[in-house]
Amino acid sequence: MRNKTERVCLCGRIIIDPKNKTGLCPKCEKTAENVLTFTSLAALGFWAKKYGPKVIKGVGNIIKSLKK
Numbered sequence: 001m002r003n004k005t006e007r008v009c010l011c012g013r014i015i016i017d018p019k020n021k022t023g024l025c026p027k028c029e030k031t032a033e034n035v036l037t038f039t040s041l042a043a044l045g046f047w048a049k050k051y052g053p054k055v056i057k058g059v060g061n062i063i064k065s066l067k068k
């Protein structure tokens, strides 16, 4: 029978660290971090591509109005 406090990562590794809050082994934690970073960067890139020109134009207008 399995220990109730024993936790297993998605990859099948048993998590030994009792302080672990993510439920992922250190290796998967790093992978998850990388995925999160990549996803946020991709989202940022998408956002910049979609709204970038408008924002830059808007900022340009603000700068123009400040110079008046």
Ligand SMILES: [Zn+2]
Residues within 6 Å of the ligand: 009, 010, 011, 012, 013, 024, 025, 026, 027, 028, 029
């Ligand atoms: Zn893992």
